[in-house]
Amino acid sequence: ETGVTQSPTHLIKTRGQQVTLRCSSQSGHNTVSWYQQALGQGPQFIFQYYREEENGRGNFPPRFSGLQFPNYSSELNVNALELDDSALYLCASSLELYNEQFFGPGTRLTVL
Amino acid sequence: AQSVTQLDSQVPVFEEAPVELRCNYSSSVSVYLFWYVQYPNQGLQLLLKYLSGSTLVESINGFEAEFNKSQTSFHLRKPSVHISDTAEYFCAALMDSSYKLIFGSGTRLLVRP
Numbered sequence: 001e002t003g004v005t006q007s008p009t010h011l012i013k014t015r016g017q018q019v020t021l022r023c024s025s026q027s028g029h030n031t032v033s034w035y036q037q038a039l040g041q042g043p044q045f046i047f048q049y050y051r052e053e054e055n056g057r058g059n060f061p062p063r064f065s066g067l068q069f070p071n072y073s074s075e076l077n078v079n080a081l082e083l084d085d086s087a088l089y090l091c092a093s094s095l096e097l098y099n100e101q102f103f104g105p106g107t108r109l110t111v112l
Numbered sequence: 113a114q115s116v117t118q119l120d121s122q123v124p125v126f127e128e129a130p131v132e133l134r135c136n137y138s139s140s141v142s143v144y145l146f147w148y149v150q151y152p153n154q155g156l157q158l159l160l161k162y163l164s165g166s167t168l169v170e171s172i173n174g175f176e177a178e179f180n181k182s183q184t185s186f187h188l189r190k191p192s193v194h195i196s197d198t199a200e201y202f203c204a205a206l207m208d209s210s211y212k213l214i215f216g217s218g219t220r221l222l223v224r225p
Contacts, residue, residue: 004155006155033211033213035213035215040218041217041218042116042118042202042204042215042216042217042218043156043202043213043215044215045212045213045214048211048212050211055211056210056211056212058212090155090156092156092213097211098144098206098209098211100144100146100158100161100163101158101213102158103148103155103156103157103158104155105154105155106154106155108153
């Protein structure tokens with residue numbers, strides 16, 4: 001059974017650019033959640049997708065957007081990057097809503 | 113507001129000594145609780161979980177946590193730690209049927225020889 005995978009592993013962007021991060025959920029999982037983990041902090045919930053629909057959102061501006069595809073993989077898009085967007089972005093999938101979440105290895109984004 | 117608190121940012125301990133990492137959550141009607149471990153430059157791995165039933169839950173590598181509803185706590189314990197247990201530990205909760213997994217700020221366990 002393949003776990004949650006994320007790509008790319010690392011990414012360096014400059015302020016104002018746009019970025020797309022990708023996540024493949026664990027086999028059979030229909031729910032994907034995205035988290036931002038700044039250095040030295042706990043992960044913060046960005047949003048969640050359930051069966052291709054956004055199911056909920058944390059306190060992040062609209063320039064953070066996402067998609068979930070029919071195969072339940074997902075993308076996180078961030079527009080107009082700011083220095084404070086530098087963080088580890090974690091994707092997690094679960095079998096259904098309210099189930100335990102399994103995390104991918106993360107994408108380390110650095111904004112210069 | 114829903115919250116999870118880990119008061120200890122770092123816990124240094126000698127190898128083979130016992131350890132307790134503290135976690136408290138804001139009072140809620142229903143709660144699912146989790147402990148995740150994060151090794152350097154890696155994602156989060158689920159260590160153990162409380163969903164219902166027995167209030168004492170155990171992991172395969174010797175950690176255990178006890179759900180205490182009256183204290184709104186879910187402290188993580190291990191009777192004898194190893195060097196390899198050095199990592200960041202995060203407590204997390206799903207509260208009141210919310211879809212948001214709320215994390216504490218993490219506790220760095222530093223095991224010294």
